[in-house]
Amino acid sequence: MDKKEIAAKIKEAIDASPDRKFTESVDACFNFKDVDMESSEHRLNVNILLPKGRGKGIEIGVFADGDMNVKAKKLSTHVLDKNETQSYAGDRRKMRKYASECYTFLAQPELMAIVGKNWGVVLGSRGKMPQPVPPNADLNAVFERFKNSVRVKSKKAPNINVPIGTRAMTPDDLAENLLAVYSNIERQIPDENIRSLFVKTTMGKPVKIR
CATH class of the missing domain: 3.40.50.790 (Ribosomal protein L1/L10, domain II)
Known part of the structure; x- marks a missing residue:
């Protein structure tokens, strides 16, 4: 996937969501196909280091x-x-x-x-x-x-939402984080089994990346 194209989609999602009274997270929404998420082969349970950080602190x-x-x-x-x-x-x-x-x-x-x-x-x-x-x-x-990592843990449903930062971050930094998440997920679930990928803010509408 092209980083510039991803950054453009992220910017579109952020621009389409009005400012809130809190800083929204930006999530990457993966939908899978032809996979059994309960099998050890495809089950996701991993901490992924975000190269540009989470954009907010955690305890x-x-x-x-x-x-x-x-x-x-x-x-x-x-x-x-x-x-x-x-x-x-x-x-x-x-x-x-x-x-x-x-x-x-x-x-x-x-x-x-x-x-x-x-x-x-x-x-x-x-x-x-x-x-x-x-x-x-x-x-x-x-x-x-x-503090700069995100935990990715799948359930039974063939989809997962992963926070890649906050809307206060630049689209380029969020795109770099998304690519890191994608690369890690792809090690467990092959690209051909990723049906679609969207990006959205906490309360915003999803924008399709692929």
Whole structure:
């Protein structure tokens, strides 16, 4: 796909949507054909790095003890140590609220089993089971990568909407992000199985790209 043509379509979608009282996201809407989205062959569950970023911040939750806990608290307001992780187990409502406040989660490898046992039902159903962070990893770099990434998780229906940024970003930057998403999806679902691709703002009308 041609980046300039994609950027032109994105600009068309943004221009057609009046300004709102909030900054709209821009979504790429993929429709697939002749694929079983429940099969492991085509199921999508991946974090994709957007080369031009998300255009807005996200909250990342962390399960960690010790030094990682201290470092994480400088980067996030949602950090739980081992005891706190376990203490939430008796209050499902509290866990659901906590999970809804974070876009994604990270965890020390040593706490993964505890998180799975106590939080698995809540986080698993939302596609938010934490990513393990190696002990020697640069937490600042890990946060930076995840803050500029988007999670793509398919369901049963043969379609998926992926945020590629916000309307405050330039069409060229959004086009570059869309191409990154397309490239990653194409690794799992071949181009010939992509029926169509649209782009739209949160409340705007879709504009067909292909």
